Amino acid sequence: MQQQGVAGGDSGPSPARVSLADRYCDAVDRANSWIGRFFAFSIFAVVLAVLYEVFARSVFGQATIWSNETTIYLSAVAYVIGGGYALAHRRHVRIDVIFERLSPRARAKLDLFTFVFFFIYVGALIWAGSTLAWGSFLEGEGTGTPWNPRIWPVKFAIPIAGFLLLLQGIANLLRDLGIARPESRAS
C-alpha cells in the first residue's frame, strides 16, 4: 500500500492528482494551524488579566481572586493544545546531524522507527490523560483556592493535545515517506 503511495507521490507537485493522503495531511495542517493561531491570541487575555491584577492591587489595594489562576490555566491550555501547531511548523527542537546525512531510504526507515516512540508518548498522554480528566470531571474537582474553579477542562487539554499531536505526527510521517505531497505553507 505504501509502495503505491510512493510511486504516486514522487511525481512532484501535480495539482491534478490529489490523493486521499494529501487531503488528510492538508486537512490536519489546516486544523492544527487554525487551532494554534486561535490559541495564540490567548496571550492578549493573559496580558490583560495580569495588568488588571497589578492595577487592582496598586489602586484598590486588593488582589483579585481570579487573576492568577486565569493567567496560569489560560496559557497552560493554549500552549499545551498548540503542540500540534508547533509540530505542523516543525518547530520542536531535534538533533538532525545524523539524519541529514542519510539517504532518503534510510531516512524513511528512521522516520518509521522514531514514529513508534512518538506514538508511545502521545498514546500515553491520550490514554492516561483522559483517565485523569474523566475522573476529575466525575468528581467535579476544584482547584481548592478561594475562587475554586472546576479543573477538568484544563486536564482535558492533555489528551486533546495528545490527539492533535498524533494526527499531525501521522501527517508529517506521510509527507516524509513521500506518500503525501510535501507541505506548501505560507505562515
Place this chain on the structure above:
Amino acid sequence: MSIELLSFLFVAVFVVILLTGLPLAFATGAVAVFFAVVLFGWGGLTLIVGRVFTLMGNYVLVSVPLFIFMACVLERAGIAEAIFRAAHVWSGRMPGGLAVAVIISCALMATMVGVIGAEIVTMGVVALPAMLARGYKKELALGCICAGGGLATLIPPSVVFIMYGLTAGVSIGELYMAGVVPGLMLAAFYITYIVIRCHFRPDFAPPATEAELAITLREKFALLKELVIPSLVAFSILGSLYFGWATPTEAAGVGVLGAVLAMWWNGKFAWEKLRKAAEDTAKVTIMLYWLFFGSSALIGVYTLAGGTKLIQDFMTGLPVGPIGVVIIIQIIWIVLGCFIDWIGILLLTAPIFVPVVLALGFDPVWMGVLFCMNMQISYISPPFGPAAFYLKGVTPPGITLGDIFRSIWPYMGLQVIALGLVIAFPQIALWLPNTMK
C-alpha cells in the same frame, strides 16, 4: 535490575532515539513512558501525566510567553535599529566604533529581550551592512554580533534564568540580579578587546568619515528620543523585581504594555504586527513548554527509580574537592553545549547537578549564573552554535557559515575567562542579589 544497569539503559535508549531525529520533547517523553511502564507498571503513566499537569499549574512559567511576547513586540517596534543608530553616533570616534556600538546595542537590547535570536538578526540586517560598507574586516563584524547576541540570556529579563529558577527552585528575582554584573562584565570585555584590536590594527576597522563625525550634539540627543519608552520599560522591570514589588509574571505583563506603547510612540503600531508577534510567541513557547513536560517526566521517572541519587552520590564522592566538581560540571556543559540546545541541557542536567552543588555547600544562584555564562559559549561554538545560524540567515551572499565560525574564537576565549572569573570570585555574581535582602 540494578540501578547502574538501569541508568545505562536509560541513557542508551535516550541517545539512540535522540540521534535518530525525534524531537527532544517527544524523545524525553517516550523514554519516560517506556521506563515508567517497565518499572512501575501501567500505573506509572499517572506519574507522567501528573508531571505535565503540575507544570501546567505553575504561575512563574506564565512569565515565559509574556517575556517572549514582549521581545517579539519590541522587535516589530524597531527598537533595536533605534538603539543601534543612537549608539553608533556616540561611539563613532572610538577605534572599531561600529563594532563597539553593536556590543552596546546588544547589551541594551538584552535588558528587554530574554532569548537569543532577535538581536542577532536585527544587528545582522542593520549593523552588518554598515560595517562591511565602512570596510570592516569580516571577522570583526561577524564575531561581535554573534557574541553580543548571547548577552540577552545573561542580562535580565532572561528566559534561561526563568527556566533555571523553575528547575532548581531558586528565586527568579535573585537570578536576574546575579546576572547583571557578569553580563556587563562580559560586554566590557568584548568592547575592550575590540578597541585594543582596532587600535593596533587600524586596517581592521577604518574610521568614520568626517561627514559622519560632524553630527552635532543636539542631533545626537534627538536620536535618544526613540529610546525613552524602552528604557523606562527596562528599568521598571528590573526595579520592580529588585525591590520585590512585582512577581516576574507581573513584571513581564507590564513589560508587554510598555512594548506596545513603545511601538505606538515610534509610529509603528499595527494590529497585524501584534497578531504576528502573538503567533511567533506561541510557536516558541509551545516548543519550550513541551520540552519542559517531556524532560520533567523523564527526570521524574529516573529520580523515582533512584538514578538521580546514584549520580549525585557518585559526583559528591569524586576525589577532586568541591570546586573540582563545579569545574567538571562546567566541562560537561561545554561539551553538551556543542550538540544540544541550552534548554535540553538545562532541563536534563540541572535537576541532577543542582542538588550536588547544594550538597557541596555552594549557592544555586551562583550555579545559575555559571550555567548562563557557560551557554554563552554554546551559542557560538561550532558546529551548531545557534547564534551563527541566526546570523547566517540574514548575511549577504559572500559570507559563509565558516566565516562566521572563524570569527568567534577571540570572543569564546573571553567567555571562558569570564566564566573562570565568576567561578573564582562568586561575589561578581552574588554581590548584587545579596544587597536585596
